[in-house]
Amino acid sequence: MPQASTLALVLSSSALNEQDKLVTLLTDGSGLLRAVAPGAAKIKNRFGSLLELFTEGEFHYYRREDRELATLAKGEIRKSFFPVVSAAENVFYFYLLAEIVLKTMQPEHRDTRMYNLLKAVLAGREQGLAMDWLLLYFLTWLLRGEGLLFNPRRCSNCGGGDLERAWLRSDYRGLLCSRCRTGERLQLDREELAYIHWTARHAPAEAGEWTGRFAPAELIRILTGKVEYHGEFTLQSRRYLPQFR
Numbered sequence: 001m002p003q004a005s006t007l008a009l010v011l012s013s014s015a016l017n018e019q020d021k022l023v024t025l026l027t028d029g030s031g032l033l034r035a036v037a038p039g040a041a042k043i044k045n046r047f048g049s050l051l052e053l054f055t056e057g058e059f060h061y062y063r064r065e066d067r068e069l070a071t072l073a074k075g076e077i078r079k080s081f082f083p084v085v086s087a088a089e090n091v092f093y094f095y096l097l098a099e100i101v102l103k104t105m106q107p108e109h110r111d112t113r114m115y116n117l118l119k120a121v122l123a124g125r126e127q128g129l130a131m132d133w134l135l136l137y138f139l140t141w142l143l144r145g146e147g148l149l150f151n152p153r154r155c156s157n158c159g160g161g162d163l164e165r166a167w168l169r170s171d172y173r174g175l176l177c178s179r180c181r182t183g184e185r186l187q188l189d190r191e192e193l194a195y196i197h198w199t200a201r202h203a204p205a206e207a208g209e210w211t212g213r214f215a216p217a218e219l220i221r222i223l224t225g226k227v228e229y230h231g232e233f234t235l236q237s238r239r240y241l242p243q244f245r
């Protein structure tokens, strides 16, 4: 009998040796779970399509206290997002989303926010929302959830509001108004600032209700840069996205 089970999303799956795979799961309330899936690297195996990227499943596993890796015994698919995730126009966005979660999630993470955020992005794409806007929404909420998002309505130096445009401090910690800026390069305009404020009160399913107009690529680059700056890493999979070419 497996000793535990959890609802989880598959974030990565790679061959560990000729027989087995190493998988990383995002559980719905207890952070990341790294596990060996015995026999999963063989063509015929008991896991089938359970271990595809972002498949949601109920996973049953064993864990010995002296081992970091759990062992997957079996699992059942709760929901497959394979058609959406594997589509050529989406797949690199989902690689990036998985890489961001794998690199930013703290070991002691124990809440459901990230899980729910990813589920919302997956559901949004199933409903036909634009992938770049979903990525932008994800980045905004990732930073907000970590307490790293700047206030889009105030200059972090003088406290002035009603910003027509703002410049991001070179350490990414706060915005500066036109009077307080010195040599900062990264600039956000009124629409981009309004969008960040708007996301705080709207779920991604409501993305179609955003009435502003701007091309999201620049803000995606800025927020991805902020994630990399605070995490002190480079996201390898972003190079495949049109926004970074």
Ligand SMILES: [Zn+2]
Pocket: 155, 156, 157, 158, 159, 160, 176, 177, 178, 179, 180, 181
């Ligand atoms: Zn100012």
